[in-house]
Amino acid sequence: MSGRARREEAVDVVWSGDWVAERLGVALEGDGELQQLLGLALRRNPKRAHLLVSNVLGKHVPQKPSVVYGVGYGLGERVRALLGEQDARRAVVLGYAETATGLGHAVADGLRDAPYLHSTRRPVAGVAQAGGFEEAHSHATSHLLLPEDPELLAGGAEASTLVLVDDEFSTGNTVLNTIRALHETHPRERYVIVALVDMRSADDRDRLTAFAAEIGARVDLVTRSSGTVTLPEGVLERGQALVAAQEAEQADQADEAVDEGAAPVTRVGLDWPAEVPDGGRHGFTPAHRAALEAALPGMAERIADALDSNVRRVLVLGFEELMYAPLRLGTALEAVLGADAEVRYSTTTRSPVLAVDDPGYAIRTRLVFPAHDDPADGSGDRYAYNVAGAGFDAVVAVVDSIADTPELHAPDGLLARLAAHTGQVLLAVVPSYTPAPVPHRQEPAVLPEPLRGPDFSSYAPEDVGWLLQDLSDTELEAPTEEREEAIQSGGAHYAESLPVEYQPSAEYQALFTAALDASAARIARAVGTVTETVLAERGPRPVLVSLARAGTPVGVLMRHWARHRHGLDLPHYAISIVRGRGIDATALRWLAAHHDPADVVFVDGWTGKGAITRELAAAIAEFEASGGPAGFDPEIAVLADPGGCVRTYGTREDFLIPSACLNSTVSGLISRTVLRADLVGPDDFHGGKFYRELADSDVSGDFLAAVGARFDEVAEQVEAETKELLAADRAPTWEGWAAVERISEEYGIHDVNLVKPGVGETTRVLLRRVPWKILAKRGAGADLTHIRLLAEQRGVPVEEVDDLPYSCVGLIHPRFTRGATGADGRAVQGA
Numbered sequence: 001m002s003g004r005a006r007r008e009e010a011v012d013v014v015w016s017g018d019w020v021a022e023r024l025g026v027a028l029e030g031d032g033e034l035q036q037l038l039g040l041a042l043r044r045n046p047k048r049a050h051l052l053v054s055n056v057l058g059k060h061v062p063q064k065p066s067v068v069y070g071v072g073y074g075l076g077e078r079v080r081a082l083l084g085e086q087d088a089r090r091a092v093v094l095g096y097a098e099t100a101t102g103l104g105h106a107v108a109d110g111l112r113d114a115p116y117l118h119s120t121r122r123p124v125a126g127v128a129q130a131g132g133f134e135e136a137h138s139h140a141t142s143h144l145l146l147p148e149d150p151e152l153l154a155g156g157a158e159a160s161t162l163v164l165v166d167d168e169f170s171t172g173n174t175v176l177n178t179i180r181a182l183h184e185t186h187p188r189e190r191y192v193i194v195a196l197v198d199m200r201s202a203d204d205r206d207r208l209t210a211f212a213a214e215i216g217a218r219v220d221l222v223t224r225s226s227g228t229v230t231l232p233e234g235v236l237e238r239g240q241a242l243v244a245a246q247e248a249e250q251a252d253q254a255d256e257a258v259d260e261g262a263a264p265v266t267r268v269g270l271d272w273p274a275e276v277p278d279g280g281r282h283g284f285t286p287a288h289r290a291a292l293e294a295a296l297p298g299m300a301e302r303i304a305d306a307l308d309s310n311v312r313r314v315l316v317l318g319f320e321e322l323m324y325a326p327l328r329l330g331t332a333l334e335a336v337l338g339a340d341a342e343v344r345y346s347t348t349t350r351s352p353v354l355a356v357d358d359p360g361y362a363i364r365t366r367l368v369f370p371a372h373d374d375p376a377d378g379s380g381d382r383y384a385y386n387v388a389g390a391g392f393d394a395v396v397a398v399v400d401s402i403a404d405t406p407e408l409h410a411p412d413g414l415l416a417r418l419a420a421h422t423g424q425v426l427l428a429v430v431p432s433y434t435p436a437p438v439p440h441r442q443e444p445a446v447l448p449e450p451l452r453g454p455d456f457s458s459y460a461p462e463d464v465g466w467l468l469q470d471l472s473d474t475e476l477e478a479p480t481e482e483r484e485e486a487i488q489s490g491g492a493h494y495a496e497s498l499p500v501e502y503q504p505s506a507e508y509q510a511l512f513t514a515a516l517d518a519s520a521a522r523i524a525r526a527v528g529t530v531t532e533t534v535l536a537e538r539g540p541r542p543v544l545v546s547l548a549r550a551g552t553p554v555g556v557l558m559r560h561w562a563r564h565r566h567g568l569d570l571p572h573y574a575i576s577i578v579r580g581r582g583i584d585a586t587a588l589r590w591l592a593a594h595h596d597p598a599d600v601v602f603v604d605g606w607t608g609k610g611a612i613t614r615e616l617a618a619a620i621a622e623f624e625a626s627g628g629p630a631g632f633d634p635e636i637a638v639l640a641d642p643g644g645c646v647r648t649y650g651t652r653e654d655f656l657i658p659s660a661c662l663n664s665t666v667s668g669l670i671s672r673t674v675l676r677a678d679l680v681g682p683d684d685f686h687g688g689k690f691y692r693e694l695a696d697s698d699v700s701g702d703f704l705a706a707v708g709a710r711f712d713e714v715a716e717q718v719e720a721e722t723k724e725l726l727a728a729d730r731a732p733t734w735e736g737w738a739a740v741e742r743i744s745e746e747y748g749i750h751d752v753n754l755v756k757p758g759v760g761e762t763t764r765v766l767l768r769r770v771p772w773k774i775l776a777k778r779g780a781g782a783d784l785t786h787i788r789l790l791a792e793q794r795g796v797p798v799e800e801v802d803d804l805p806y807s808c809v810g811l812i813h814p815r816f817t818r819g820a821t822g823a824d825g826r827a828v829q830g831a
Contacts, residue, residue: 124281
């Protein structure tokens with residue numbers, strides 16, 4: 001079947017973008033098909049008020065199932081022709097949740113022999129996470145990858161082509177961030193990006209070309225149509241005002257009460273094949289495809305038999321990520337009913353969009369109902385668009401069994417909402433597919449023991465047990481420029497090597513001493529507040545587990561506070577966590593064997609944009625899903641939370657914590673952690689180095705003593721602040737995340753991983769990475785003295801800016817190659 005073989009039905013003379021275009025001046029410019037494919041709507045969004053609404057995706061606008069499926073299938077055929085017969089058979093297709101799960105599946109069908117996987121926002125108990133990535137606009141880990149076969153995404157020189165499918169390619173940020181994240185762990189030589197429409201600017205197109213060269217892979221693009229969106233100056237503000245005005249006008253027009261005589265709801269048995277997954281959440285193979293194709297006619301017959309005899313217009317309504325199953329039931333129902341009925345298809349969604357009943361607006365009506373699948377992010381409203389008032393005689397609501405809950409059947413639930421707007425509602429439930437549980441891992445006979453000072457680290461042996469293996473005799477250091485080039489190209493992970501330890505000058509060492517004198521009381525107060533909060537909420541004897549190494553000085557200080565103020569001797573360990581690779585599972589098993597996981601409190605120094613916060617939550621979920629002991633709480637306690645990412649903190653101010661000024665010489669002479677396959681086996685702790693040779697420069701003990709000496713003088717303040725915090729709403733705000741996204745776009749970086757917010761993270765950029773420039777909050781003062789000194793030493797410009805929620809932000813060179821630095825290693829702007 002070709003996507004071009006079946007043309008869409010002619011759209012109304014009035015374009016479904018006219019209403020927005022006339023009021024805001026937004027224009028679509030492109031090939032002749034563009035306005036047939038897309039309409040416009042508005043939404044309450046701080047970054048982009050307008051929304052491109054597809055007429056052929058089957059999400060917001062009901063469309064013939066054969067048209068929706070045909071478009072995706074046709075794109076798949078084009079990818080097949082691009083790759084050639086042999087490579088097409090070896091391709092793997094990845095679709096995006098929630099909007100493109102059905103489109104991606106249809107593309108995989110068009111490739112014929114390609115397995116399919118879609119990302120998901122629904123964690124599944126017992127299923128290990130094979131990866132994950134974030135959308136640029138999201139403050140949480142948006143997409144999880146949960147394949148039943150962990151080899152599905154395997155990379156390497158002989159890896160198959162990865163085909164990524166999304167509904168639109170607007171800037172390319174999400175897709176490029178996905179490829180970057182997957183290429184880091186599963187590198188491959190070729191990627192194909194598929195979208196219904198390509199709406200990128202010329203700069204965005206150039207960025208894709210540069211990105212492909214950067215990672216050393218071929219990246220192709222296949223789309224149905226292309227064009228650009230013209231946005232006049234001030235459109236965001238005017239769009240927000242227009243949305244607010246419309247919402248105020250509609251405030252008194254609430255959904256009508258459900259009529260007691262509303263349409264009946266009838267459950268129809270599908271007899272869905274037991275061996276066929278409900279979709280691509282855990283992978284969908286060619287064998288699954290063959291079994292489904294054989295079963296579809298019979299399932300459509302059962303739906304048709306349950307419809308009233310007078311039904312002429314039928315809507316098959318899918319559910320959020322469950323798009324493909326209802327889509328294929330819709331295509332089969334079209335074939336069964338033939339000319340006797342008109343079948344349409346769309347799905348419910350999590351996205352709130354303004355509805356305006358005007359033929360020149362893409363979203364005419366909306367139904368609002370509560371979530372009914374116990375989502376991981378909590379309850380909330382869900383939506384069905386262009387269903388009310390559309391004249392459907394019957395609606396076939398298709399959900400998976402996890403979503404067949406009391407909320408679905410409640411008086412204000414989806415089924416009741418549908419019943420008020422149609423003559424008949426059928427409920428078809430597809431069994432939710434869960435892969436067989438992973439066999440419990442066989443534990444090694446003896447787990448390694450923690451390392452302690454003075455044999456490993458300059459800390460006292462009782463202060464911390466390092467859940468690391470000693471790699472002190474292994475050559476792991478590499479020049480900063482070489483590391484950066486390898487990291488950004490995907491050739492190596494940052495945890496596979498170590499930067500050369502920065503040796504502070506006498507001037508910088510004096511600066512550290514002065515900063516410590518000035519801030520010791522402030523740090524002591526934050527240490528006391530976070531420790532008292534932990535004791536109040538996680539007591540009476542929590543087990544402190546710091547994230548090595550920035551969290552370890554804080555963990556030691558918290559231990560000292562508990563002993564000094566309460567006589568408690570709290571256990572404290574340091575554990576490795578690696579962005580993109582997760583937490584040390586062997587260390588977690590050791591902790592579970594020696595302590596109750598529920599007593600473990602993870603500790604870190606500070607939050608930036610919250611990457612480690614999300615990494616830890618995902619890693620703990622994956623650890624438990626793979627058979628590891630349950631009960632670990634992934635919440636992190638930090639000294640400072642300027643990013644608004646956690647509930648347990650000493651302060652949310654972004655101030656200088658002197659332990660961020662140095663590397664190992666303020667952290668017990670221990671390196672950052674190392675994870676490399678040839679050094680760390682499945683039953684080993686992650687690695688680390690003890691820099692004994694730097695003992696003369698070690699100030700780890702001085703830092704602890706200076707802060708500990710101020711414990712008594714801040715005790716009353718700590719008591720008052722702790723009471724205030726315990727009574728306050730401490731829910732994470734993630735307010736720093738929006739600033740990181742904005743900076744990433746404003747400075748043309750387009751990768752949030754290269755934006756490091758806060759004093760601590762900026763210091764790390766200057767000490768370990770190749771910095772491009774530093775953004776300093778105007779008037780930040782003494783907290784940034786060491787930042788300015790380091791920047792001067794490395795030849796990095798410091799730019800004073802307003803409207804910054806952090807004291808400063810460090811920008812890693814966005815397109816680093818060796819040529820982007822001079823002979824002395826200094827950053828060169830504009831490279």
